[in-house]
Amino acid sequence: MNGEAARTLTAVIVDDEELARAVLREMLKKHPEVEILGECANGFEAVKMISERKPDLLFLDIQMPKLDGFEVLELIGADIAVVFATAYDQHALRAFEVHAVDYLLKPVAPERFEAALERAKQRIGQPVSPPVNELAAAMREPGQYSERIVVKDGARVHIIPIGKLDYVEAQDDYVALASQGKKYLKQQTISSIESSLDPKNFLRIHRSYLVNLERVSKVEPYGKDSHVAILNDGSRLPVSRSGYARLRGVLDGQNP
């Protein structure tokens, strides 16, 4: 990229309300250096467009159909300067935890918009990409566990409700999420997934395995001092020694 081209900025506006998009569009009109690549009305469209068009800047609503703003951000990850625009400030703290450039409250004041755009311009080119697991942690309210996990597969988005998650397997920098016979890859550590799941339902049975307790049908000895957990669908997962102790503790607690 040469210096000329770097001065143009590409942006995408994501909001489910046509009128809310219109305000931002109008305010951006005064800035010929910003090119609007497109507008999206929901989280799915946003993820698709962002991964295809790779904008520099994103104006993002939080409460939207399909995926909320935080989930969109979690899926698109790095390199994009994000300005949240929302009606109510209950999310402000979380927005800054996920390293948003700025946070605009609706109705958006033109001066605030200019300031946000200025900050975004400074941020672009020196991306601060938060580690994804940090994002996931910021997404949760304290004391609450995830109700679903979102996974991006190319431009497609899969939503896995926690109840349909069978087990999680660590694979290098990724985790494989097994649900209903399929596996979905996500760039996240198994520990951060573990911390987002309710420990009453999910148990770490091995350094690389996290299992949905409802799926475990039986546990058999395997080799000298390890075990294997057999799930309802026939999957066999290794159980480490400490994992076995934890599992025994939970299972014994259930059927005294």
Place this chain on the structure above:
Amino acid sequence: MHPILGNLRRLSLYLLAWIPLAAILFYLLALPGGLKWTHALAMAVPLCLLYAFMCLSAWYSCRSMPLDSTGFSRLALTHLVTAIILSAIWVLQARGLTIALASFSSFRGIDQKFFPNHPLLFASGVLIYLLAVALHYVLLSMERTRELEKREIQARVLARDSELKALKAQINPHFLFNSLNSISALTSIDAGRARDMCIQLADFLRKTLGMGEKTVIPLREELDLVRSFLAVEKVRFGARLSVGEDVASEALDCAVPPLLLQPLVENAVAHGISNLTEGGWINVKVSCKEMAEKGRLELPEPANGRSNLVIQVDNNFDPEMPRRRGSGVGLVNVRQRLTTRYGDRASFSAQAENDQFRVSITLPVEKMEAKK
């Protein structure tokens, strides 16, 4: 608890009221009765003290026979018979007292002297007892009035309290700020529509504010409020919001607590429509169900043969979206207010099935009273 025996101040007042009665008895015994004044005093004071307490028993028969629900003949007969019996006992006691006193030298002959006074004593006994009955009825009704007043004040405080809560929940920041944002967008796109929306928003807020002071409003007004709310939301959501309304005409004049329906519709918008890309629908259905349908289990039996008002709000939603924080607060509030006002004469249910959500409310039909 006995209203006089249980309260020292009232007991003293009651006994004080007996002093003139004792004085009259003393006078009757001393002058027409021909007793020596010391003798008359020695008789009148203990007899009155004794009878004062005997008359307190009137409370039990008064309580078991409330004035408004007991037939006159039964009332008169019972109190008269009781008066005769108590008075007869009193006369016997007087007789016993004279005999006991006669054994003292200074009271010699009092038993014979007093004997002719028995009819007088008996008559005044009956009379006094009947007076006591009247007194107890007055006390009972006083107590009942006070009880009613207390309960009414309590109910009013509770109602005001929940109105306040409803109003607080009413001015939903999401709704308000998103609407203002829509207006802000419209000012440069279509100034005329921006003005319309300002008016609609003002209209809705004004209607809401007026409602806090009323305990019930006609359903017609509540539906009006719902329509102004939806008019504002319609600008925000455009074609994404479709609304159906099916309201029985005889239901329009029924009295309902204010802000009963609007929170349900708001809930449907916030958790249904706003999460649906392709938009969604809300259906409001109101009907009057007669007694004939009381066999259906979900309807509580209407009291006194009256009919029930059945309100149903349906909407579709995206079951895959996680529930938002704060969802259901509006519904809980409506449920509480129904319970406060109607007790078990009203029912409330909210259930989700597949991608549909339904809130059903049943409450007794009350027609609006004419303006005070």
